[in-house]
Amino acid sequence: MGKARLDIRDEADGTVRLAMSDDWRHHGVKEVNAALTDFQASTNARAVIVDMSAVSQMDTAGAWLVRRLQAQMRAKRIGFSVEGADETEKALLVAVPEELHDGRTPKKEKPLFERFFEPTGKVVYAVYDDIVASLFILGSAVRGAQEKLEKNARVSPAAIVSQIDHMGVRAVPIIALMSFLIGAIIAQQGAFQLRYFGAELFVVDLVGILQLREIGVLLTAIMIAGRSGSAITAEIGSMKMREEVDALKVMGLNPIGVLIFPRLVALTIALPLLTVIANFSALFGAGVVAWSYSGITPDTFLARLQEAADVSTLIAGMIKAPFMALIIGIVASVEGMKVGGSAESLGRHVTAAVVKAIFVVILVDGLFAIFYAAIDF
Secondary structure: OOOEEEEEEEOHHHEEEEEEEEEEOHHHOHHHHHHHHHHHHHOOOOEEEEEEEEEEEEOHHHHHHHHHHHHHHHHOOOEEEEEOOOHHHHHHHHHOOHHHHHOOOOOOOOOHHHHHHHHHHHHHHHHHHHHHHHHHHHHHHHHHHHHHHHOOOOOOHHHHHHHHHHHOHHHHHHHHHHHHHHHHHHHHHHHHHHHHHOOHHHHHHHHHHHHHHHHHHHHHHHHHHHHHHHHHHHHHHHHHHOOHHHHHHHOOOOHHHHHHHHHHHHHHHHHHHHHHHHHHHHHHHHHHHHHHHHOOOHHHHHHHHHHHOOHHHHHHHHOHHHHHHHHHHHHHHHHHHOOOOOHHHHHHHHHHHHHHHHHHHHHHHHHHHHHHHHOOO
């Protein structure tokens, strides 16, 4: 087998001519590859001319070396031209992309301004896309329910009851236990601090108002976001991975009406009920601690609780529950619909659903607090 030959000649006015000859195929270009690499690194010529008139045979390996040289010379702003190539060699040079000159695409350094603000811009666009997708799901669910009512078509009660069982009934033990412990901790810490001022009895006011107005619905929503929100994303995401969502569309069914609407209704029913259970559990835990730690009897605890927390305190907390339920369901559904075809995508979107739902729930709770303060409620 022949080998490729390369003759480097310096010509007038700073031009270098690279005379290629013999066999420029894969098995014969090993030696000239090293020579070309050294030439590319060291040359400061004004222009480079590649003379291919004496080349007997060439394949994509030889064409790739020429294209790599062309890219390097262009990067150094050195003139480059090819002479003596026949039609086959020209076709090879055109077929081999110049970007493969070093095995990877060169990256251009972005300006500092772009590097600084690009992540922020991507986050803003992602938030915008999430808001649009959330409004689409909410609107589609409401419109679907409206069409069912207009056509006297019943919403499937079995699907809703099944979801209430999964999201509500089975969540009662963990909600009750966590709320009991939180109420007990708040009562113990509040009594410990108020003892210094001789106002230990006011721990009942602290627990009652804080639990009924803020902590009860907020912590219940956070726990439901972690428990049921992740389950919704995982279920819908798994259906998306197995193309069951596409199958529903082919069958003429609306995936939002079949998969998402029952879950939204179930969450809207279950979360307020779980909030009531959480409030009772937390107050019971606070009463036990107040009795054992501070000597406040149950009769005194209940009497003081009636004075401290009225119906408006309870309503202020319960109003938030349906909104938080819708937020958790919509965020979880949006992330579930984003799942791709890999298990990694499923895990990533389940995590994102929980984080986003908890963040938005806390944000909405803060907005409600500002609104209540503005209307003196």
